[in-house]
Amino acid sequence: MTKIGLEIHCQLTNLESKLFCSCKANYRGFEPNANICPVCIGLPGSLPRLNKKAVEKATMIAMSLNCNTPDKLAFFRKNYFYPDLPKNFQITQLNVYGEHSIGQNGTILVDDKEIRIRRIQLEEDPGRLIYEGISEKTQITLVDYNRAGTPLVEIVTEPDFENERQVRLFLNILSDLLDNLDVSNPSLEGAMRADGNISIEGGNKVEIKNVNSFHDLEKALHFEITRQESLISRDIPIEQETRHWDDKRKITISARIKEGEEDYRYFLEGDIPWITIDSQTLNKLKADMPESISSKKERYITKQIPAQVAEVLSSDKFCSDLFELAHNESNAIVIANLITTDLMGLVDTDEKREKSKLTHQHLTDLANSIETKEITRTSAKTALQECVATGLPVSEIISTLDLGHVSDESELNKIIDEIFIQEPNTVEQAKTNPETINYLIGKVMEKTKGRADPTLTLNIINKKLS
C-alpha cells in the first residue's frame, strides 16, 4: 500500500507586489538585485507590511480546496541561517496556538479519490543563490534578493495519494485552479515547486526535497518507489530520512542533514498583528471568487457541449474567458468546438497567447459565418489563424483571403472535372469504395482552399460517379 503526501509551494505571481513590501511580486526579467527595498533585503530597522490581496487570494485558494478558514490569522518566525534568507528567519504560519493559518482540513477529488488537504499557509520566498568559481579556494556564493519576499502559498496534503498518476492529476487540477483564480501563472519557471513524502507497505516515510518542477516530481516519485520496492524485495528495511532529488543523475540521494537536527525556535511574529477576517469580508471574497472549473464544466454540459470538450474548455482560463463572452444560446457548441479544436493548437504557449490579437467578437462572427454557410468549417480555421495574427475583422479577412463558400455549382463542376481527369485510378476505386470519396472531397477542398461547400461537393461527385 503506497502512501504519498505532497508539500507544494505556489508563488502568487499574479499579485502586483511582494508579501511584505511593494516590490514586484513577479521578479522575472529584472537585473540581479534590482527588485529590492529595505524590507525585502532585511535592512536593520525595516518592518514587514502584509499585502491585503495576498491574504484575500490565499483565502480563496483555501476555499477552493474546501478548507476551514480561521477568523484570525497569525504569523510566526522560522529561524535558521542561510544566505538566501535576508533576515535569517522566514515569516510563515504554524498551527501551534490553535488553527490560525490560512486554511486547514480541506479535501479535493482526484479521479474519484478524495485527497485530504492538511493545511494551507501563507509565507515568503527566499532569494536565489548562484555558485561561482571552480576551485576550492575561489568558490563564492552569489545572492540575488529579487525573489526574496515573493508571496508563497504552501499546500500540505495528507499521504492520501496511492500512485504517481493521482499525483500528476492532482498537480494538473491544482495548476488549473490557481490559473482560474487568477492568482498564479503555473507555467512560469519556478512558480510551482513540490516536495513529497513516500512510504510503501507500511514502511518508514521518506521525504523527497529539492524537486524543481512538477515534471521532476513524478520522476522522483517513480524512482523512489522503485528504490523502496527493490529494498523491500531484498528484505532491507527502509530508513526514515530526507532524500534530495539529483536532477543531473535522475536519482534521489540521502541528504546529509537529518530532519529534526535544525531547531527553528518558532515563535509569534511581533511585527504583524493577528489579522481578523470578518464575515462580511469573507462573504465578499466568496462572491468575488471566479467560478470554479467544475462549475463551469457542468454549465457547459447543460449547453449540450460534449463532456470531453467541456472538460478541456473549462480547465483553461484563457479559452473559457473567450468562450463566456463569445457565445450565446445557438452558437455555444460551434464556438466551443472552434476553441478546443483549432484555437488551442494555434496558441499553445504563453507567448503566443500574449501576442494573439483574437477577440471574442472574432469568434462570434466566425460562428455566424459558419452558420450562414458563408464559409466552411475548414476555412474557418484559416480565418481564425488570421484573426490571431492580425486582429482584423472577420468580414475583411473573409474577403481578402477569398474564403467565401464556393457554392456555385458550375464552378464546382469544373473543379471536380479537373480532378477526375487527374486521378483516374482513384475515381475507379471510388465507384466501389465509399471511403475513397473522402479523398476526392479532400482534393476538392485543396483546390478550393477549403471553401467548397462539402454537401454540394459530395452530391456532385456522387452524381458523376454513377
Add this chain to the structure above:
Amino acid sequence: MNLGISALRYVEEVKNGSFTIEEFISKTVEQIKKHDGKLHAYLSFDDHVIEQARNLDRKIANKEKIGSCFGMPISIKDNICVKGGKTTCASKMLENFVAPYDATVILKLKSEDVIIIGKTNLDEFAMGISTEFSAYGTSHNPWNTDYVPGGSSGGSAVSVSAFECIASLGSDTGGSVRNPASFCSVVGFKPTYGLISRYGLISYANSIEQIGPLTRTVEDTAFFLNIISGFDPNDDTTIDNKNEDYLSNIDAGVEGKKIGIIKEMVGQGTDKEVVSATNNAIKKFEELGAKIEEISLDMIDYSVASYYTITSTEAGSNLARYDNLRYGYDFPLEGYEFNSYISKARKNFGPEVTRRMILGGFVPSAGYAGKYFLKALRVKKKLTDEINEAFKKIDFLIAPTVPVLPFKIGEKIDDPVALFLLDFNTVIANLTGKPAISVPFEISNGLPIGIQLIANSMQDKPLLQAAYALQNTVKLPEVPI
C-alpha cells in the same frame, strides 16, 4: 543665550530674533567640544550642521516658512536610522553600517526642520541599563561623572542634560528611555505601544519596544509627540491616534484624579532616598487635588522573568540578520565556508549581547519553548488584565522610575540578576503596552531621582497633563557642568 532652554522657549526666541539659529547651533557645538570628551554622549556627528543652520536663517530672513522646530539641535540614539550616517547600535558588528534610509520619526522631524547634531551612545543593541555595555565606551552622568547615566539610552539623556542639544530620541524596551532620564534629571517618555512608528528603529524586542523622546520639560515631550506620533503605513503595529494634540490643555491639572501608588515598588529593595522622594511626590499630588490610594499588583513579581524571557527570545531572532554579509564591519569572506564565517563574524558582538543571544537561543528552543516562553506570554496577559482592573478605579499609577539612586561606573556590571532587577519598576509599562513617563523630581546628594507615572492605553494625553502638574511643583538645581 542660555543653552538650557526648553524647545518651546527656543522656538519663541528664534521667532523673536533673540538669536539666530546659527548662533545657537554654534554655541551647542562649542558646548559639545568642551564637555563631550569627558561625557561621551555622542558616537558620531553631522559635519554640516552650521550649513543647515545658515540655510534656515536665510529662509527666515526671506520671510519663507520653515518647520515648527526652527532648526533646534537634537540628538538621536544610534539605533535609529538616519540616512547617510553611521548607525552602529554602539556595536562593533555595525561599525561600518551607513543607513541608506531615514526612520519614519526622522523623516517627520526633518520635515519640521530640526537639525540633527549627531548620534548618541547606548548599551550595545539597547541591551543594558547603564550604557556601560557600549562597545565604544560608557557615557558619564553630567551630575557626577563617576556615575552611570543609566541606559540603554544613556547618551541621549546625557546630551539633553548637559545642554549638548535641546532634545533627543531614544528607545524604550524595558525602561531604556525612562531610566536614563531619571538618572540624568530629564523627562523621558514611553508612549502607548504602537503610538510611534518603529520603522527605522533597529529591533531588539519588537513586540514591546517604542521610540520615546527625552526632553527638558513635559511640554517639550508633548510638542515632539505631536510631530512623531501617529499611524505609519510602514509599520503594521502602529495605531491611529486621530491626530491628537498632546500639547493643548497640558495644564489641565489633576484635580479629582485618582493616583495609585504601586506598593511593590516602594518596599524592600528600594533605596530610602527614593522612597522618600516618592512620598514627597505623592504629597505634592495631594496638594494639587488628587486622591492617592495604594495598589498591589500580584503579577509584578513575575514581570522581570517574563520580560527577560520574551526579550531574549525576540533579540535572538532580531539580531540573526547580523551575519556581516550585507552590512557590518570589515572581515573578508575569502577562504571561509558560510557557517564558519558567520559564526566567527558574530564573535564581534559584545559580552552582554552574546549572553542574551545564548539565552535567546535556549529559551524558545524545542525542548523548552512551552516551559518558559509560553508561560512568559501568559504572565504578560495576566499582568495586563491586573493593571487594566486597577485602571478601572484609578487614573494613573505612580512609582519611582528606578528603585535605586544612580550608581558608580563599574559597580553593578558583574551581577546579572541584580542588573535585571533595576528594570523592576519600568518593565511593566512595556509588557502591558501602557504609556509611562519619568519626571525629574529630586536631587539627593547631587544624584537625580525621577518619579514615574503610568496611564492606561491611549491615555498619553492625560498622562502628560499629570506629569506637567508634577513637574511644576519643583524647581530643581542646574546641572553642575
Add this chain to the structure above:
Amino acid sequence: MKNLVSKEEIENVAKLMRIELDDHIVHVDRVQKMIEYFDILDKAGVESEEFDVQEKSITKLREDKYIPYDEKLIEALKNYKENYVRAPKMV
C-alpha cells in the same frame, strides 16, 4: 538543583545561534542562573491563561501595488559584485 544546564547544551545553542564561543563554561553558569530565575514563572499560576495579541482587520492592510524603490539599494550594501551580494561558499 533541577535543570542542570550542560556544556553540551551551550555548545549546541552557540551553534544554533551561529556564534563562536571561547568561554562555554561562563555561559553554562550564567544560563543556569537565569533559567533558575525564570523558574519563578512556574509559581505564577497561569496554566489556563490565554495570551494577548494585537489585532488588525484585513480591511486595513496594505494595498497590492507595485512601487519600485527609487534608489539603487544594492550599491549601499557591502560585499557586492556586479549587482550580486557575495557570500561565503556553501558546503
